[in-house]
Amino acid sequence: MSTYKVLNKQIHYEGDFSLVPIRMQDRYAIMQWRNEQIYHLRQHKPLTKADQDTYFENVVSKLFNQEKPVQILFSFLENDQCIGYGGLVHINWINNNAEISFLLDTDLEKTNFDFHYSNFLKLIEKVAFDELNLHKINTYAFDLRPFLYPILEKNKFEFEARLKEQIYFEGNYIDAVLHRLINPNHKKTKS
Numbered sequence: 001m002s003t004y005k006v007l008n009k010q011i012h013y014e015g016d017f018s019l020v021p022i023r024m025q026d027r028y029a030i031m032q033w034r035n036e037q038i039y040h041l042r043q044h045k046p047l048t049k050a051d052q053d054t055y056f057e058n059v060v061s062k063l064f065n066q067e068k069p070v071q072i073l074f075s076f077l078e079n080d081q082c083i084g085y086g087g088l089v090h091i092n093w094i095n096n097n098a099e100i101s102f103l104l105d106t107d108l109e110k111t112n113f114d115f116h117y118s119n120f121l122k123l124i125e126k127v128a129f130d131e132l133n134l135h136k137i138n139t140y141a142f143d144l145r146p147f148l149y150p151i152l153e154k155n156k157f158e159f160e161a162r163l164k165e166q167i168y169f170e171g172n173y174i175d176a177v178l179h180r181l182i183n184p185n186h187k188k189t190k191s
Helices: 024-036 049-063 106-111 113-131 148-154
Strands: 012-014 017-021 072-078 081-092 097-104 136-142 158-169 172-182
Touching: 012 113, 017 113, 024 049, 024 081, 024 097, 024 106, 049 072, 072 097, 072 113, 081 113, 097 106, 097 113, 106 113, 113 136, 113 148, 136 148, 136 158, 148 158, 148 172
Parallel strands: 097 136
Antiparallel strands: 012 017, 017 072, 072 081, 081 097, 136 172, 158 172
């Protein structure tokens, strides 16, 4: 298993669920889910195996040894089986904040998203606040899946902003909606 230099604790657990540093063995399942759910991602064309291999070899592999990586990605496991992936992306180490990224197996996305997303959010909060001591984490979602918002709010995220007409999708401009969670234990001033 690859390990992140920036993390003291590599694996985080919540019941039957865990986050482990993103595994090479999960790359094609992730590619398939990304291609199936491309409509709500910042991805403009379907990925190929060559694209995915290149990304893992040239981007992901370099994240593990960085003192302050711009993203920290995890395989999301249920009973040691990968059912999704995500992490902290667009990490701003100066301002101590990051965006949450998450993608679930497409079949589970359709049937049990609330349950799985809530478990992922609990785990990523541990990484962001307990491990990295970030001040804030946020989500950035194209307004195509409004079922996300009640899940976020149930998990103590607050509405932060609506960015008007952020993307062009199927003949219309779509807003992006941001939710945030502030670290309750983070000092308001930086030392």
